[in-house]
Amino acid sequence: MYPYQLHPKSYLPPPRNQAFDLLVYHTVYERARYRKILPKDTVYLTIIREPLSHLKSTWNYYKLQKRFHIEDDGEDPILTFLANPGKYDKRCGHGRHVPYCLTQNAMSADLGFPAATNKQVGPGCDTDKREVITRKFLQIIKDDFDLVMMTEYFDESLVLLKRLMCWSLQDILYYKTNTRRYVSKEKQIPSKLQQNHREWSYVDYALYQHFNQTFWRRVDSAGNDFWGEVRYFRHINEKMRQLCDGYKASKPCSISTLKFKDSRWGPGFTLDRNFCMLAKRTLRCYLLLESERAAKALGLNRRNITIYSDVDLGQFNKAVKARKRRTTMKAIDVVLDNCVNCKLRDCGSLDYLSHFYHDGYVSSATYRSIVNREHPNFVRQCHVKTTVKR
Structure with missing residues (x-):
């Protein structure tokens, strides 16, 4: 799209009888086209x-x-x-x-x-x-x-x-x-x-x-103590950064759960390793997973998505051959069974696996079995918990 104006060849069409709900990439603003493809309350x-x-x-x-x-x-x-x-x-x-x-x-x-x-x-x-x-x-x-x-x-x-x-x-x-x-x-x-x-x-x-x-x-x-909210937001954002920086595969007990209580600016919430994975996900990976979601909603597959995208078949076929030599299912195997765009260089297998799990294509049992085996520190919880209240 960028550095040009939005053109239909640059994006997947919306599912039948639906409209787009979010634009997540760079493009040049063009009022008429945006109002044609996005809902009125955008x-x-x-x-x-x-x-x-x-x-x-x-x-x-x-x-x-x-x-x-x-x-x-x-x-x-x-x-x-x-x-x-x-x-x-x-x-x-x-x-x-x-x-x-x-x-x-x-x-x-x-x-x-x-x-x-x-x-x-x-x-x-x-x-x-x-x-x-x-x-x-x-x-x-x-x-x-x-x-x-x-x-x-x-x-x-x-x-x-x-x-x-x-x-x-x-x-x-x-x-x-x-x-x-x-x-x-x-x-x-x-x-x-x-x-x-x-x-x-x-x-x-x-x-x-x-x-x-x-x-x-x-x-x-x-109003509502705007500057107080800004200070509090900076505080919890820094705590989040420290939490996510502390996740190291070689140091499982650096893992903790960060809990924030209710404040005058909103309800409390909990941050964990899954949140950090989402927060640290690269733009290219994020866009790829969004394209996976859109392609599935349109009923596309690896064969007909080539109308919109160049599927990384070389990397895909290499991964398929490697699967034949395995007896135990790995995260990449789930990815190969479910991916449409399949640009495996842009996203890690755990990103793919988590995405397909949250979108309902992978069962909880399969997801946890693979994650526990391949990424044991991802779900392991230490006894240390940090609570921040306001």
Whole structure:
């Protein structure tokens, strides 16, 4: 899907007489198509970040120095770019590369702002026309999105989301992965170059400024000791991280059950190793298991799912041959009997097994028998229990 708009060839269709209920992947926002395939009561959410911070992340992640052919002459290459962004940005082309090389209003482009319109809002443009275009775009986002979250205030955003959706604190717990630390030769970008970026990505800065203000107005009116809930959420999220980090196959007695009692912000809950497995599951594995669920709902099999996906038959056939030499059922055997998409490199057998068990394709007896034999520490409970109350 990404970096393009949503297209029917990019996703499995919904089951007969049903609608989609969740979008879990990157794509460019297109109002008409989303409203065509999602229910009328869909809640629309997005998250944005400070534009210069976003550029730095994009610069490193997509290796834009290399794409823009900027030599490393001792000065931070991003400074060379910011001195004249229009000179370099066009070198990637704005066809199939959008927005990989698109540094101008990249967040707005993800939210549906047409790349071609950048010519009318960039440096040297008619400022009155730029204001009209920008205000019109911001109004669309205001009308369409129920919540615009802020990357810099992620925990606060999640608490707002929890309240909007009437969720529990357990629903917004997160385990941070896929993070990077970048070393830049320049700790501070000069103010002149920052101003260049403001002119270059004018709509992104307007987007961020507007929704930064509305975000804090929403926080101020949240009530029910919002900041107390944020502090409590951070506390239990850190406890969850410690619990999940403590699970080691070689150290079974590091396993404990973390119990949280009822608080003024919601009912209590218990965290265990199964929760940690879900929390630490990779995005690729999560998406694969969701595709398994959708494929089964559509009645697809390994043969006809190839319309939508390339099944990893090489890895699958190798696993099938290995099964013939075994006399005892293993987790991978259950996977081979039940998988449709079968991209075995993207998910561990325990992830698959747990998924099929919770979806009702594997009996409790089979599930526990295999897990006890192959992953004894997964279900073993130590006597140590930690209780956190509020």
